[in-house]
Amino acid sequence: MxxxxxxxxxxxxxxxxxxxxxxxxxxxxxxxxxxxxxVEGDVDAHTCPDLIAALEPLPGSGDVRVDVSAVGFMxxxxxxxxxxxxxxxxxxxxRLVVARPSSAVLRLIEISGLSDxxxxxxxx
Amino acid sequence: xxxxxxxxxxxxxxTGEHVLSVPADLSRIASLRNRVSDVARAEGAxxxxxxxxxxxxxxxxxxxxxxxxxxxISLVLRHEPGRWVLEVDDAGDEDTLxxxxxxxxxxxxxxxxxxxxxxxxxxxxxxxxxxxxxxxxKLVG
Numbered sequence: 001m002x003x004x005x006x007x008x009x010x011x012x013x014x015x016x017x018x019x020x021x022x023x024x025x026x027x028x029x030x031x032x033x034x035x036x037x038x039v040e041g042d043v044d045a046h047t048c049p050d051l052i053a054a055l056e057p058l059p060g061s062g063d064v065r066v067d068v069s070a071v072g073f074m075x076x077x078x079x080x081x082x083x084x085x086x087x088x089x090x091x092x093x094x095r096l097v098v099a100r101p102s103s104a105v106l107r108l109i110e111i112s113g114l115s116d117x118x119x120x121x122x123x124x
Numbered sequence: 125x126x127x128x129x130x131x132x133x134x135x136x137x138x139t140g141e142h143v144l145s146v147p148a149d150l151s152r153i154a155s156l157r158n159r160v161s162d163v164a165r166a167e168g169a170x171x172x173x174x175x176x177x178x179x180x181x182x183x184x185x186x187x188x189x190x191x192x193x194x195x196x197i198s199l200v201l202r203h204e205p206g207r208w209v210l211e212v213d214d215a216g217d218e219d220t221l222x223x224x225x226x227x228x229x230x231x232x233x234x235x236x237x238x239x240x241x242x243x244x245x246x247x248x249x250x251x252x253x254x255x256x257x258x259x260x261x262k263l264v265g
Contacts, residue, residue: 046153
């Protein structure tokens with residue numbers, strides 16, 4: 001049975017924000033089961049450390065599948081996390097696969113010219 | 125002026141101009157993104173434009189936090205006929221501003237700048253009243 005690990009990143013609003021219900025802090029949930037890293041939420045400079053931490057050990061064996069179907073937003077911070085893990089995987093003779101990419105992730109990868117560099121699973 | 129993170133103080137006589145400001149903290153950038161997407165949607169922007177503006181704002185805001193000593197991230201979002209204009213205050217040290225000096229080489233380095241320039245149709249550094257800001261324009265429709 002694979003190891004299961006859940007990382008959560010997000011801070012509660014500070015007291016001064018209590019009246020501003022529309023304010024939202026970046027929230028990211030990363031869970032690992034076997035060699036599948038499931039990412040849910042927003043990946044930005046604030047939240048990406050949790051993604052980096054989950055990818056760093058290259059969990060499981062064989063392809064590391066990063067399921068980003070539930071990623072509503074990602075910017076270049078998240079891209080750097082993926083690229084770093086991609087390079088680590090290659091060095092270890094494995095692959096990092098960006099699985100079930102959401103439209104936000106696809107757009108980011110395409111606009112960054114990385115569609116042919118990262119292993120991006122096509123959306124069915 | 126207190127840092128209460130108050131948002132969306134419309135200023136001036138320009139129609140549809142939104143001034144957004146949050147403390148310069150990485151954890152606050154999400155609220156800035158959400159506000160930008162709210163504004164863009166309210167003004168009828170297509171999903172793809174909303175996504176693009178949000179991404180650019182995230183990159184620019186991150187840059188302010190990581191590469192300047194500004195205590196606030198301030199931006200102006202303006203919907204003009206046929207285009208969106210985004211201006212982000214660089215908030216550098218005004219006293220040492222030298223109009224002849226090159227821009228901070230670390231500013232918007234790497235992928236962040238590439239993404240902004242790939243998405244926006246025009247990106248220029250503008251000096252106004254002793255401070256610098258970045259003006260980005262996306263043509264729509």
